[in-house]
Amino acid sequence: MKLLFDGRLLTSKPSGVRDITLGLVGGFRQLARDGKLDFVVAGDRESDEFDIILPSKGFMHLSLPLAAVRHGANRIMVPRQTVPFISAVRSIPVFMDIGFLRVPEFYSKHLIRDLTTRYAARSRELVAISEYTANELAKAGLSNSVVPLPIQAIHAIAWTPAPEDRYLLCVAAQEPHKNLARLVQAWSEVDVAGWRLVICGRPGAATPELRDTISELRLGESVQVVSGLDDDAYASLLAKCSAYIQPSFDEGLCIPALDLAAAGAPTAVSELGNLGFLYGNSQISSSFDPYSVSSISKSIERLLHNEEFRQQISMWNRENVTITNWEAVAEAALGGLLN
Numbered sequence: 131m132k133l134l135f136d137g138r139l140l141t142s143k144p145s146g147v148r149d150i151t152l153g154l155v156g157g158f159r160q161l162a163r164d165g166k167l168d169f170v171v172a173g174d175r176e177s178d179e180f181d182i183i184l185p186s187k188g189f190m191h192l193s194l195p196l197a198a199v200r201h202g203a204n205r206i207m208v209p210r211q212t213v214p215f216i217s218a219v220r221s222i223p224v225f226m227d228i229g230f231l232r233v234p235e236f237y238s239k240h241l242i243r244d245l246t247t248r249y250a251a252r253s254r255e256l257v258a259i260s261e262y263t264a265n266e267l268a269k270a271g272l273s274n275s276v277v278p279l280p281i282q283a284i285h286a287i288a289w290t291p292a293p294e295d296r297y298l299l300c301v302a303a304q305e306p307h308k309n310l311a312r313l314v315q316a317w318s319e320v321d322v323a324g325w326r327l328v329i330c331g332r333p334g335a336a337t338p339e340l341r342d343t344i345s346e347l348r349l350g351e352s353v354q355v356v357s358g359l360d361d362d363a364y365a366s367l368l369a370k371c372s373a374y375i376q377p378s379f380d381e382g383l384c385i386p387a388l389d390l391a392a393a394g395a396p397t398a399v400s401e402l403g404n405l406g407f408l409y410g411n412s413q414i415s416s417s418f419d420p421y422s423v424s425s426i427s428k429s430i431e432r433l434l435h436n437e438e439f440r441q442q443i444s445m446w447n448r449e450n451v452t453i454t455n456w457e458a459v460a461e462a463a464l465g466g467l468l469n
Contacts, residue, residue, distance in 0.1 A: 131167055132167075132168035133158065133167060133169050133203065134170050134207070135154075135158065135170065135172065136190070136208045136210075137171035137172055137173045138189070139151040139209055139210070140152060140171070140173070140180075141175065146226075149385060150224070150259055150284070150383075151209040153284060154207075154209060155179075157458075157459050157461075158460045160456070160457045160460065161460050167460075167464060172184050172193075174186035174193075182197060182201070190208075190214055194206060194217075195217035195219060198217065198218070204219065205221070205222055205255075206221045208222070208223050208224065208250075211246065211250050211251075212250050213249070213250045221253055222256065222257060222467065223251075224256075224258070225250075225251075225257070225264075225267060225276065226258075226382045228263065228267060228270060228272070229379070230243065230244065230307075231244065231272075232266060232380060233307060236306040237306070248272065251267060251273045252273075254275070255275065256276045256277070257466065257467075258382075259279055259382055260278060260407075262404040262407040263383075264276040264277070264278040265407075277463060280454070280459055281383060281454050282452055282454050283392035285389045286393075286453055287368055287369055287390060288393070289368075289369055289390065290369055291371060291395075292370045295370070297354075297371055298325060298371070298374070298375055298430065299374050299375070299390075300327070300328070300374070301368075301374075302329065303331040303332050304331055304334040304335075304336045305336050307378060307380055308336065308377070309379055309400070310329060310340045311336065312426060313327075313329070314343045315343060315426075316430055317349070317352070321434075322352055326353065327352065327353045327354070328367065328371070329355045330356050331357060368386065373396045374398075375397070375399070375426075375430065376398075377400050377426055378402070378403055379402055379421075380402060381404050381405055382404055383404050384404055387399060391447035392452055394447055395447065397416065397433075397443060398418060398432065399416065400417065400418065400420040416429075416446070
């Protein structure tokens, strides 16, 4: 098979989608080196990441499908939930998340996003970044022919919590579906003496609600909201946390939580989304109802003060969450497409 890959995200700002794109390209390039695949990455600017450069104007719907024909590609893969409107070569979208279709009340309206997602779901071949996302596509009636990719943790973290500075970490953009205001409310109901809650993520539609909740509950320095960290500061923030929590209503994957789980950090997560799907297999009560402040506060209590729970969930994390093998991911994608 000759696979033409839309590589423009390789040169974008750091993000979870970019991390997955980098991993996929690395895995496919290894298959190409092993002689299992003819792999070509297309971009719209000069970069060592790209094998061919295409015009940026009309890249998706004109340049990419024409290049696929010109280079004799059998498939086009797009690491997003979109595909060319018309193409003589079959296109394969990579589905990251459809939470905005499942719980639209927590997302800003975005007509083009919704339409392109539904259009891409009509493709004959699709891949998804998790079994959970593949299942959600089927439940939504969008597609029953989705290849789930075995993606878990992406970044290796040397977890070395700082005993003199104990903090519970949550990495999440300040958007409604991340459920940060309830997290802060739950924090206010727990004995957090000697601890702080650190929320790391860019400002968004839920920023005013988050700010007002912290102010109204007079939490002062016990809750810290940070954003715009450089790579080293962000890596240090993850490595030195004492525990991690994710209260989202939906996550297609959730890389920070998986990264810390693979490192052995104690975690508590929402029972919804990909994390709820993953931890549903655990016999340890490590997930909570994200709609319930009481349920979240009980999980915080365990993370902060129950040493037996911390040790149990840390052990489960190490045994069940691993750093992703991108060659295996590429193999899974290729195998699903050839079957």
